Amino acid sequence: xxxxxxxxxxxxxxxxxxxxxxxxxxxxxxxxxxxxxxxxxxxxxxxxxxxxxxxxxxxxxxxxxxxxxxxxxxxxxxxxxxxxxxxxxxxxxxxxxxxxxxxxxxxxxxxxxxxxxxxxxxxxxxxxxxxxxxxxxxxxxxxxxxxxxxxxxxxxxxxxxx
Ligand code: CO
Numbered sequence: 667x668x669x670x671x672x673x674x675x676x677x678x679x680x681x682x683x684x685x686x687x688x689x690x691x692x693x694x695x696x697x698x699x700x701x702x703x704x705x706x707x708x709x710x711x712x713x714x715x716x717x718x719x720x721x722x723x724x725x726x727x728x729x730x731x732x733x734x735x736x737x738x739x740x741x742x743x744x745x746x747x748x749x750x751x752x753x754x755x756x757x758x759x760x761x762x763x764x765x766x767x768x769x770x771x772x773x774x775x776x777x778x779x780x781x782x783x784x785x786x787x788x789x790x791x792x793x794x795x796x797x798x799x800x801x802x803x804x805x806x807x808x809x810x811x812x813x814x815x816x817x818x819x820x821x822x823x824x825x826x827x828x
Contacts, residue, residue, distance in 0.1 A: 714802030741776035764812030
């Protein structure tokens with residue numbers, strides 16, 4: 667495994683629509699392993715392939731719950747329920763946080779690293795992470811859809827005020 671560089675907001679690769687994975691080979695496995703290591707070492711809960719410069723529909727998520735590491739290849743949201751608005755950040759946007767409206771529950775269909783289809787359901791933070799990462803595959807950043815964006819110092823002020 668190797669850590670890869672995380673692409674930052676402003677770079678074209680983050681605004682492009684990613685292509686589907688068609689070959690489930692060792693190149694894909696290396697990408698998944700590298701993405702997980704990169705995400706973990708940056709203390710993230712999710713990472714999408716375009717964030718390491720790869721325009722493929724590949725996502726890793728680990729929100730620290732019982733699911734542990736989740737690898738999603740060609741993920742598709744098949745249903746959503748409810749609404750939540752939580753604070754989000756992104757490893758590609760180190761200086762901004764924002765409140766984003768998301769479904770409170772989602773069901774996602776995807777393939778694992780061997781090409782086997784599975785479904786996963788997530789609520790609360792996992793629902794947020796799944797939606798946030800799948801958005802990346804369509805070139806959508808949380809900063810594009812946030813209700814409100816805050817800088818680090820604005821966020822500190824906000825927390826003190828509460
Ligand atoms: Co992100």
